[in-house]
Amino acid sequence: MADKKYRILVVNDDGVTAPGIKALIEVVKELGEVTVVAPDSPQSGMGHAITIGKPLRLDKIKLYEGVEMYKCSGTPVDCVKLAVNKIFKGQKPDLCVSGINHGLNNSINVIYSGTMSAAVEGAIESIPSVGFSYDDYTWEADFVGCKKYIKEICTQVLANGLQQGVLLNVNFPKNDKPLKGIKICRQANAKWAEDFEERQDPYKRNYYWLTGVFQNNDKGEDSDVWALNNHYVSVVPVQFDMTAHHAISSLNAWNFNI
Amino acid sequence: MADKKYRILVVNDDGVTAPGIKALIEVVKELGEVTVVAPDSPQSGMGHAITIGKPLRLDKIKLYEGVEMYKCSGTPVDCVKLAVNKIFKGQKPDLCVSGINHGLNNSINVIYSGTMSAAVEGAIESIPSVGFSYDDYTWEADFVGCKKYIKEICTQVLANGLQQGVLLNVNFPKNDKPLKGIKICRQANAKWAEDFEERQDPYKRNYYWLTGVFQNNDKGEDSDVWALNNHYVSVVPVQFDMTAHHAISSLNAWNFNI
Numbered sequence: 001m002a003d004k005k006y007r008i009l010v011v012n013d014d015g016v017t018a019p020g021i022k023a024l025i026e027v028v029k030e031l032g033e034v035t036v037v038a039p040d041s042p043q044s045g046m047g048h049a050i051t052i053g054k055p056l057r058l059d060k061i062k063l064y065e066g067v068e069m070y071k072c073s074g075t076p077v078d079c080v081k082l083a084v085n086k087i088f089k090g091q092k093p094d095l096c097v098s099g100i101n102h103g104l105n106n107s108i109n110v111i112y113s114g115t116m117s118a119a120v121e122g123a124i125e126s127i128p129s130v131g132f133s134y135d136d137y138t139w140e141a142d143f144v145g146c147k148k149y150i151k152e153i154c155t156q157v158l159a160n161g162l163q164q165g166v167l168l169n170v171n172f173p174k175n176d177k178p179l180k181g182i183k184i185c186r187q188a189n190a191k192w193a194e195d196f197e198e199r200q201d202p203y204k205r206n207y208y209w210l211t212g213v214f215q216n217n218d219k220g221e222d223s224d225v226w227a228l229n230n231h232y233v234s235v236v237p238v239q240f241d242m243t244a245h246h247a248i249s250s251l252n253a254w255n256f257n258i
Numbered sequence: 259m260a261d262k263k264y265r266i267l268v269v270n271d272d273g274v275t276a277p278g279i280k281a282l283i284e285v286v287k288e289l290g291e292v293t294v295v296a297p298d299s300p301q302s303g304m305g306h307a308i309t310i311g312k313p314l315r316l317d318k319i320k321l322y323e324g325v326e327m328y329k330c331s332g333t334p335v336d337c338v339k340l341a342v343n344k345i346f347k348g349q350k351p352d353l354c355v356s357g358i359n360h361g362l363n364n365s366i367n368v369i370y371s372g373t374m375s376a377a378v379e380g381a382i383e384s385i386p387s388v389g390f391s392y393d394d395y396t397w398e399a400d401f402v403g404c405k406k407y408i409k410e411i412c413t414q415v416l417a418n419g420l421q422q423g424v425l426l427n428v429n430f431p432k433n434d435k436p437l438k439g440i441k442i443c444r445q446a447n448a449k450w451a452e453d454f455e456e457r458q459d460p461y462k463r464n465y466y467w468l469t470g471v472f473q474n475n476d477k478g479e480d481s482d483v484w485a486l487n488n489h490y491v492s493v494v495p496v497q498f499d500m501t502a503h504h505a506i507s508s509l510n511a512w513n514f515n516i
Contacts, residue, residue: 047335048305048369055457055465077305077370081452082466108382110500111306112335124366124449149516156512165447166502168509181516184509186501189423191382194339199313207313208340237505242368243444244424247495251426251442254414258407258439 006032006158009083009093009122013043013076013101013114016063020100023143024132025067027150028097031158035093036064037083039114040071044103046114048121049075058082076118084125095158096122099132100143100150106133106171106224107188107216110238116169120240123167128157130168135228136175145175149182149233162237169236173228183232188223190216264290264416267341267351267380271301271334271359271372274321278358281401282390283325285408286355289416293351294322295341297372298329302361304372306379307333316340334376342383353416354380357390358401358408364391364429364482365446365474368496374427378498381425386415388426393486394433403433407440407491420495427494431486441490446481448474 008028012021016038028034037058057073070087072079076098084092101115110116115131122129130153134146153170162168169187173179193215196208216225224234266286270279274296286292295316315331328345330337334356342350359373368374373389380387388411392404411428420426427445431437451473454466474483482492 042311045308045310046305047307047375049307049333050303050305050370050468052303052468053300055467056454057463057465075307078468081468082454085452085454086456086466108498111378111382111498112308117305120369152514152516156514160512163502163505163508166505182514184506186503186506187499189499194343196314196340196343198344205315207315208344209313210308210310210336210339235509237502237509238500239502239505240366240369240500241445241447242496242498242500244421244495244497245444247421247424247497248442248444250421251493251495254418256410256414256440258410 006095007093008032008034009096010034010036011076011079011098011118012038013046013118015039015042016071018102019139019141020102020143023147024097024100025064027147028154030151031154034067035087036067036069037072037079037087039076039079040073043076043114045112046075047112048077048117051075051078056082058086076114077121080118080121092125092127095154096127096129097132097154100146101133102141103137104133104135104171105131105169106228106234107190110169110187119167123165124240128162130154130157130170132170134172142175145179146172165239165241166237169238171224171228171234173231177231179233180231182235183227185224185227185234185236186222187236188216188225189218190214190225264353265351266290266292267354268292268294269334269337269356269376270296271304271376273297273300274329276360277397277399278360278401281405282355282358282408283322285405286412288409289412292325293345294325294327295330295337295345297334297337298331301334301372303370304333305370306335306375309333309336314340316344334372335379338376338379350383350385353412354385354387355390355412358404359391360399361395362391362393362429363389363427364486364492365448368427368445377425381423382498386420388412388415388428390428392430400433403437404430423497423499424495427496429482429486429492431489435489437491438489441485441492443482443485443492443494444480445494446474446483447476448472448483
């Protein structure tokens with residue numbers, strides 16, 4: 001039975017029609033009153049981009065029963081800003097959830113991901129925020145196995161809160177083996193080894209497609225990559241203070257010749 | 259006299275024709291061999307966006323004497339990835355500098371800024387990287403006062419290196435008073451209080467322009483906002499590990515009912 005005291009904002013980066021956001025809506029509808037603001041087109045890889053050089057559209061749509069829904073012409077971060085400012089009008093929601101992303105956002109992907117950047121923006125707005133991603137890129141991805149974890153994690157976040165400036169990045173491994181449970185992790189030290197495939201257009205001009213291989217150089221068993229490889233759901237606390245505090249003292253030892 | 263042993267990558271987000279990147283090129287030409295890869299159009303606010311759904315163009319251009327230059331159809335982060343992969347071909351440059359941005363990128367702006375995201379991407383690629391920004395949004399901005407600081411900071415970075423995973427975010431205050439020197443800082447706890455101006459198009463449909471006011475709630479005298487308000491050049495070490503390490507232990511105390 002739905003307890004309607006909580007107000008929950010749902011966003012994503014795959015667009016308002018993606019199966020992943022449908023699955024997420026189905027879960028959080030059981031926890032409270034849901035408002036969806038999602039991009040009107042796919043916005044994967046948009047990172048923390050915002051739209052400043054052109055105006056935005058925000059249109060109410062009907063897609064799923066009992067859910068207030070809007071599509072937005074902007075980025076995932078724009079969706080959060082517009083939701084807070086124009087829909088919730090300063091009465092901030094109790095929870096902001098983003099996803100479920102079609103594809104992992106573990107490790108360094110947190111910085112490229114529109115899904116996670118929407119959750120980061122939620123946290124910047126002081127809303128308890130969680131991003132969810134699943135290791136299946138396809139439209140046919142089966143999110144059923146994720147649902148009880150999402151409900152439990154959201155329930156805990158609503159009950160316990162999150163520290164100011166902290167949000168959660170939750171990733172689900174492929175569902176080829178049973179899930180072993182939840183691991184609280186740190187972001188693995190991994191990166192993309194990029195390549196660009198060079199092609200020629202019909203006018204003999206070159207163009208490039210980004211491709212790449214994910215390379216994990218981190219042997220630690222406390223990382224999200226390790227957890228996912230070992231069939232755990234990874235939960236990484238994320239912060240948006242990007243200061244490398246540990247580097248301040250050594251920089252203060254530099255002698256600037258000004 | 260130019261010492262040509264260093265190879266330096268220059269990027270920005272205001273586009274290849276911006277006066278800010280011209281000023282930066284003029285400084286780093288004195289330190290080594292310069293390669294410029296910059297967006298062919300303004301990319302402010304693009305954050306860490308990458309282009310994955312469409313191909314990229316990368317074209318060699320001639321703009322400034324003695325400098326290898328390319329314009330790119332992608333984001334600032336795309337520029338760095340293409341430079342490393344297609345121009346330097348894995349022989350990474352000794353330094354990546356981004357900017358000079360027309361406008362500040364202090365505090366939380368680091369996460370929205372294309373200029374800073376390009377420098378972050380340089381650091382992800384293990385290249386010592388620095389982003390420069392100046393508190394003047396105009397095309398006519400006078401970057402002369404920034405130049406000796408940029409040269410000194412780049413010289414120190416080339417001599418001392420930077421810790422793995424750390425880059426620098428350098429901001430210059432308005433030039434209405436003399437600069438007092440350099441302060442090593444942390445990112446201020448500040449945010450944008452957004453507003454969206456609502457308008458109607460000629461077809462009576464609503465649209466929204468993002469506006470906002472920068473709000474600093476941080477009284478600390480070790481922040482970049484304080485330094486800039488007090489006429490110092492602020493230097494913040496930035497990291498791309500977004501893990502909130504301090505939050506891991508409290509999350510491990512949660513009892514997940516799975």
